[in-house]
Amino acid sequence: MYVARASGLHQLHPLTKVLTALCLLIAGLTLPGNWTSYCITLLIVFPLSAWGKVFPNLLHIVWIVSLPFAISVLLIQSLFWGAGTPIFEFWLFAPKVEGARYALISLGKIILVMSSFLLFSLTTRPDALMIALKQAGMPSSIAYIIVTTLQIVPSFQRKGATILDAQRSRGLETEGNLWVRARALVPIVLPLALGSLMEVEERAIAIEARAFNSHKAETSLIEIPDTQFQKNFRTVTLVAMPLLMIFGILWRL
Amino acid sequence: MFEKIKKDFTTKTLVLIPIAIAINIVVGELVARLKLPIYLDSIGTVLVGAIAGPWAGALTGGLANLIWGLFTPTSAPFFYVAAVIGFMAGLAGKYGAFEGETPYWVSVLVGAVFVFSLTLFVLAFINVNVDETGYATFPSMGELFSRYLLLFIVAILLGGAIGYFLLQKGGYAGLWGLITGVIAAIISAPTAAYVFGGVTGAGTDLLVAAFRASGGGILSSVLAQGSVSDPFDKMLSFMVVWLILKALPARFKAR
Amino acid sequence: MAFINIQNLTYQYPTSKAPVLKNINLQIEQGEFVAIVGPNGAGKSTLCYALSGFVPHFFKGELSGSIEVAGRQSSQSTLSEWVLNVGLAFQNPFNQISGAKYTVFEEVAFGLENMGVPRTEMQVRVEAALQLTGIADLAQRSPYSLSGGQQQRVALTSILVMRPKLLVLDEPTSQLDPIGAREVFNTIRNMAKDGTTIVLVEHKVEWIANFADRVVALKAGQVLLEGKPSEALTSDLLAEQGFGLSRYTSTAREAKKQGLWKKDTLPVTLDEAVEGFKQ
Numbered sequence: 063m064y065v066a067r068a069s070g071l072h073q074l075h076p077l078t079k080v081l082t083a084l085c086l087l088i089a090g091l092t093l094p095g096n097w098t099s100y101c102i103t104l105l106i107v108f109p110l111s112a113w114g115k116v117f118p119n120l121l122h123i124v125w126i127v128s129l130p131f132a133i134s135v136l137l138i139q140s141l142f143w144g145a146g147t148p149i150f151e152f153w154l155f156a157p158k159v160e161g162a163r164y165a166l167i168s169l170g171k172i173i174l175v176m177s178s179f180l181l182f183s184l185t186t187r188p189d190a191l192m193i194a195l196k197q198a199g200m201p202s203s204i205a206y207i208i209v210t211t212l213q214i215v216p217s218f219q220r221k222g223a224t225i226l227d228a229q230r231s232r233g234l235e236t237e238g239n240l241w242v243r244a245r246a247l248v249p250i251v252l253p254l255a256l257g258s259l260m261e262v263e264e265r266a267i268a269i270e271a272r273a274f275n276s277h278k279a280e281t282s283l284i285e286i287p288d289t290q291f292q293k294n295f296r297t298v299t300l301v302a303m304p305l306l307m308i309f310g311i312l313w314r315l
Numbered sequence: 316m317f318e319k320i321k322k323d324f325t326t327k328t329l330v331l332i333p334i335a336i337a338i339n340i341v342v343g344e345l346v347a348r349l350k351l352p353i354y355l356d357s358i359g360t361v362l363v364g365a366i367a368g369p370w371a372g373a374l375t376g377g378l379a380n381l382i383w384g385l386f387t388p389t390s391a392p393f394f395y396v397a398a399v400i401g402f403m404a405g406l407a408g409k410y411g412a413f414e415g416e417t418p419y420w421v422s423v424l425v426g427a428v429f430v431f432s433l434t435l436f437v438l439a440f441i442n443v444n445v446d447e448t449g450y451a452t453f454p455s456m457g458e459l460f461s462r463y464l465l466l467f468i469v470a471i472l473l474g475g476a477i478g479y480f481l482l483q484k485g486g487y488a489g490l491w492g493l494i495t496g497v498i499a500a501i502i503s504a505p506t507a508a509y510v511f512g513g514v515t516g517a518g519t520d521l522l523v524a525a526f527r528a529s530g531g532g533i534l535s536s537v538l539a540q541g542s543v544s545d546p547f548d549k550m551l552s553f554m555v556v557w558l559i560l561k562a563l564p565a566r567f568k569a570r
Numbered sequence: 571m572a573f574i575n576i577q578n579l580t581y582q583y584p585t586s587k588a589p590v591l592k593n594i595n596l597q598i599e600q601g602e603f604v605a606i607v608g609p610n611g612a613g614k615s616t617l618c619y620a621l622s623g624f625v626p627h628f629f630k631g632e633l634s635g636s637i638e639v640a641g642r643q644s645s646q647s648t649l650s651e652w653v654l655n656v657g658l659a660f661q662n663p664f665n666q667i668s669g670a671k672y673t674v675f676e677e678v679a680f681g682l683e684n685m686g687v688p689r690t691e692m693q694v695r696v697e698a699a700l701q702l703t704g705i706a707d708l709a710q711r712s713p714y715s716l717s718g719g720q721q722q723r724v725a726l727t728s729i730l731v732m733r734p735k736l737l738v739l740d741e742p743t744s745q746l747d748p749i750g751a752r753e754v755f756n757t758i759r760n761m762a763k764d765g766t767t768i769v770l771v772e773h774k775v776e777w778i779a780n781f782a783d784r785v786v787a788l789k790a791g792q793v794l795l796e797g798k799p800s801e802a803l804t805s806d807l808l809a810e811q812g813f814g815l816s817r818y819t820s821t822a823r824e825a826k827k828q829g830l831w832k833k834d835t836l837p838v839t840l841d842e843a844v845e846g847f848k849q
Contacts, residue, residue: 063385063386091510127387127389131389131511131512131514131515134514134515134520135511135512135513135514137524138513138514138520138523138524138527139512139513139527139533141524141528142524142527142528143527144530164512164533165512167512168510168511168512168513168514169512171510171511171512172389172510172511172512175389175391175392175510176389179384179385179391183385187672188385189671189672189676203324203329204374204378205670206329206333206668206669206670207329207332207333207336207374207378208378208382209669209670209671210333210668210669210670211332211333211336211337211378211379211382212382212385213669213670213672213714214333214334214337214669215336215337215340215341216714217714218334218337218338218340218341219340219341219344221341222341222342222344222345226345236349240351240352243349243350243351244349244351246349247345247346247349247351247355247555248555248558250345251342251345251358251555251559252555252558252559252562254338254341254342255338255358255359255362255559256559256562256563258334258337258338259331259334259362259559259563259567260567261334261665262327262330262331262334262567263327263567264660264662264665264666265330265665265669266325266326266327266329266330266628267619267624267628267658267660268660268665268666268667268668268725269326269330269668269670270326270624270628270649270650270653271622271624271653271657271658271659271729272653272668272680272681272684272728272729272732273650273653273654273681273684273685273732274326274684275326275649275650276650276653276654276684276685276686277650278684278685278686279686280683280684280686281682281683281686281687281688281689281692282683282689283675283676283679283682283683283689283692283693283696284676285689333669565585566583566585
């Protein structure tokens, strides 16, 4: 997911970026006003991503992922909105203005969730994030899980494809009616899961042999640059997030 | 409490979790490739719960969605649902749901009761009466039974058949999967309705559309959709894990 | 007092029906290079796990007798303390890549990070270790982009950078070509010279003859014989049992029956065989 670029955003401390993204997300979802999420996406998230030189990448992914949502939410909510003002009437269909409005508001939230998440994941190396989180007190086991998952998924995808091909060449049918396709699952899933479970023991031994469970304070090879300004900024976001949520709830009451 | 949580996390468990998340992803993709109308994207999570306990299962589920959120950001907000699924699988494991075999009649009973309640739920939903003031009343059970007697009989027979042919000797695991699915449907509905306007962009949206068309509100349509697809999906996931554990040599089950 | 002292070691895995190691007694001196040979299922890997603390700390099971390394009893130590003195590398390189690191340099540093070695010292040690095993050119590559042989060298480097007093190696060159294997054996031999004790399980008997100080042959969980490589590997006992034999030893043994091999001692390596047949 990470896109390497020489930008100011890339050089920020990973936690600064995570907290900024979270803060923007919460602001967009809790602040009053139906179109707040659009405002935050357009006025803050997009310009920030342009500063990080990843605006085209971000827009591309947002477009691809949100398109099916957009179609689905617009159709369902406008066509099946109980009582309301019809936009037009055609045979059985009478999409309602209120439904379309609701759909657009929902779409704004979806786009905000995606773009603020992408703002940080496109500009932050996962390993740098992990080191930063560890330094902030997150257990190293969590960091291990996250980075290792990101690294082994491609090899598992290859493994899955290999098993699928092997079973097909032995005559397993993977095309046809629902029942045929459903029955194809077990001979593929079982070898994949069993094979991987057998690896667990050796992998555990390998990392234990490298002092993974040592009780000494860990050190880190890579240094994450940080500044006092960013530290202060992060404190501000940490205070702002609960305040935003409380404000959002009170406003609605 | 804290000591108990810590006991769930041996190095083996820690190594198992990334592998389990990878299994979630790969099997999820495979199911999509086979164009099956289910997700089956929590097999790894259920596996960790079954092998390493509820807390490890919960961590696996939560992290799986957050990590996968790096690629498809829409899965991240549901991380808490996945965590509950992992936790439930852990409880199921604690109570022996993945060990041994159950007689066929248990599986038939589980399937029949489930499809029966599902039918009842959906019919009650479709037949909800809304008067002029917008006040909704559900039809009475007796009314439904007399109107749809044949449908209920078909549902029970179908459920029994599902139990017999799909669950086979894993009736207990299937039961836990169904319960987990119901809980997952209930707790994911608010997020699905509020953040995503009730849609996922996937095939299950047709169900949401159907419920909206029959007069359901946004939240209740999402809930109804979830109650139809989630229990079935989780039942199959728990079943597959039961099969995996049955085939796994004893040596690898020990923590 | 020997550096390694194993006394009356008997061990059974939780799920195995009979003991895998039976009454093993073994003494090894500091800086000694000991090779273990034996047929499949003889208990070689289990012995490696016992020396490196994983038996019984990781595998549980029933253990009697004692394992002592560098004056410490395994039973009175925890696994996380034990691995600081005893390093273990095994056959399958893919499972030894931690997965937690993006480059070979960081992968090799993983153990040092866990040990709490300061950053500047870490950099020096990792660079030295990469030089030692000849993979400095791979430093910035992803461990997952490497060949099996390269991964095997990374796995070995990742252990020896931790500077264990005892290095336990279970077929560490299985994926390497002969040139690569020779380089690795040279590295190990030099480490033994500098005082690191080496216990190695290896199928390729010629390498043992060239590099090891002593051979221990295991069969069915028991020590069958031990001795200098040139003697043990050419013994009649191993010939009867049919394992731990190089093709040159077998050939010369046959040749001797027909009077074609004139020397009293049998060869293990190609060089010895060539020299012997010249006579």
